[in-house]
Amino acid sequence: MKDMKPAGRMWHLYKMGGITPAITSMFNAQSAQQMAFIRSIMKEQRKNSLYDIPLDTVELVVFDLETTGFSPYNGDEIISFGAVSVNGDSIMEEQTFYSLVNPKRVIPEEIVHLTGITNEMVGDAPDLLYGLRNFLEFVQQKVLVAHGSGHDKHFLNSALWKTSKINLSHRILDTMMVTKWLNPKLKSYDLDSMLDLYGVEVTTRHHALEDALMTAKLWSKLLIEIHSREIHNLGDLYTHLSYQQ
Structure with missing residues (x-):
């Protein structure tokens, strides 16, 4: 400036x-x-209308967050962002984003054990404002995809409000909701169960980028079944998923 x-x-x-x-x-x-x-x-x-875009060509960002706990409104913070670009069912593995975030608080021991992210590792990492800014620069106006998106959406909204007094306006597709729609009688829809069901190789769980890549591979397999239901654009998919609410 x-x-x-x-x-x-x-x-x-x-x-x-x-x-x-x-x-x-x-x-x-x-x-x-x-x-x-x-x-x-x-x-x-907020200006974009994506509902008529064919699922074969829609631009997506599959993402995952690691956090210090489960409640962003009671002091828990984001400690890493991971994301990968997807066009239709094509995973753009050369277009990925990963960043640690300094949560400005101690990471609980159980989270260190789960994620492998230590307090020393985040000591020199960007703070929330810069980590969020870099993540959104990668995302731009693309549709977001996550598995069990409620957790991630709460943390993104909390981060956006905390840093910029604004709410998330991106559309989100939840692969958990998609699997519930496609397989309504299963007992469990957690990511590990769905990776096993759809034959996606498990690499490193609870690493934001690796989880995003595995969820992207799950999405590409789900898309085959979605097409088999004669669902070919984003608006129709959202309409069918709305029945799962």
Whole structure:
């Protein structure tokens, strides 16, 4: 950003993203730029209508988060982002994103054991604002896909509100809901069970990028069954999944 007097800089940032980054810019101009970018991504996403896009060509980002616990509204934080781009059923394994995040709190021992992410590993990692900004730069306006998306959506919404006072506006497809629709009589729909059912090789569980890659492979197999039900665009799929609510 070119050199401006404080009032001029604040007005410029207000036009970019709103009053929250503008106020913050008086204290930290670099953080305000990250907030403005996040808000602009959400604003552009609300303009998009993707329902008529064929499932064969829809651009997706399959993602996963690792966190310090299960409650973002009671102090738990994101400790890593993992994501991979998918076009239709084609997994773009050369287009991946992975980042640790410094949660600014101690990672519980059971989470260290589960994820392999230690307090030392996140010590020099980006903080939440920068990690979230980089993740959204990778995602852009693509549809998000996750398995059991409720957990991830809560943490993303909490992070967006905490950093930028905005809510998630991306559409999300949940592979757990898809498997419930396709296989309504199963006893369990957790990721391990679905990877086993659909013959997806398990690499490293509870690593955000590896879980995202395995979920992407699960999605590509689910898409074959979705097409067999004569569902060929995103809108029709959402309509059928809405019956599972």
